[in-house]
Amino acid sequence: MKAVLRYACAVCAIALTAAIVRSCGIYSFSGTSIQPDVKSVTINYFEYKALKVNPSLSNDLTEAMKDKFRKLTKLEQVDIDGDLEISGAVTGYDVKAMAVTASEVAAQNRLTISVKINFTNRKYPEDDFEKSFSAYSDYDSTSSLDAVEATLCEEIIEKLVEDIFNASVANW
Numbered sequence: 001m002k003a004v005l006r007y008a009c010a011v012c013a014i015a016l017t018a019a020i021v022r023s024c025g026i027y028s029f030s031g032t033s034i035q036p037d038v039k040s041v042t043i044n045y046f047e048y049k050a051l052k053v054n055p056s057l058s059n060d061l062t063e064a065m066k067d068k069f070r071k072l073t074k075l076e077q078v079d080i081d082g083d084l085e086i087s088g089a090v091t092g093y094d095v096k097a098m099a100v101t102a103s104e105v106a107a108q109n110r111l112t113i114s115v116k117i118n119f120t121n122r123k124y125p126e127d128d129f130e131k132s133f134s135a136y137s138d139y140d141s142t143s144s145l146d147a148v149e150a151t152l153c154e155e156i157i158e159k160l161v162e163d164i165f166n167a168s169v170a171n172w
Contacts, residue, residue: 034073034084034169038123041075042082046115050093057090057153061115064161073169081122086168088117091132095145098138111145112136113156119168131167135159 043066048058065086069075075084092114097106114134121127137152139145 034075035124038083038121039076040078040082041069041073041084041086042078042080043069044085044087046087047089049089049091050114052093052095054093054149054153057093057113057157060153061090061157061160064157065164068161068165069169072165083121083123084168085120085122086117086164087120088115090114091116092134097141106141108138109141109145110136110138111149111152111156113153113160115160115164117164117167129167133160133163133167135163 043062046058046061046065048054066077069077075082090113092112094112094114096110096112097108098110099108100106112134113136114132116130116132118130119128135156137155139148139152
């Protein structure tokens with residue numbers, strides 16, 4: 001009988017804790033801190049303004065950002081006038097030699113992608129920002145950029161999306 005009573009108390013305590021956390025309104029288990037009256041988000045297509053061309057990068061970045069919001073928030077994605085709006089542009093796409101061998105040959109190269117983001121919160125304008133983000137990934141110089149570009153871009157986009165998401169709705 002005591003075991004059943006302890007079990008029932010534990011279940012009630014967990015349910016009560018979950019109800020209290022849920023009622024706070026701005027906390028979620030995904031790490032976001034979106035106010036309860038914010039219901040929608042507009043994620044605009046990221047323009048491509050970098051000198052070196054990657055034809056699929058803007059689309060890949062835009063779709064990854066939409067996926068992140070779809071998976072981790074309950075916000076409705078709308079084409080215009082969302083409570084939150086994210087727009088931006090790819091401003092840099094650069095490859096540089098990073099590690100140089102004794103014979104002055106690059107041993108590693110680094111692909112860096114930079115984006116400039118405009119975040120607008122129509123309900124809470126004090127949260128608005130315009131900010132640049134960049135991320136990189138290194139690769140062995142024995143590989144050509146063409147051979148590793150898709151994989152590198154995927155890794156970098158994941159990092160950028162995480163940083164932009166955290167800055168916009170996770171308040172990190």
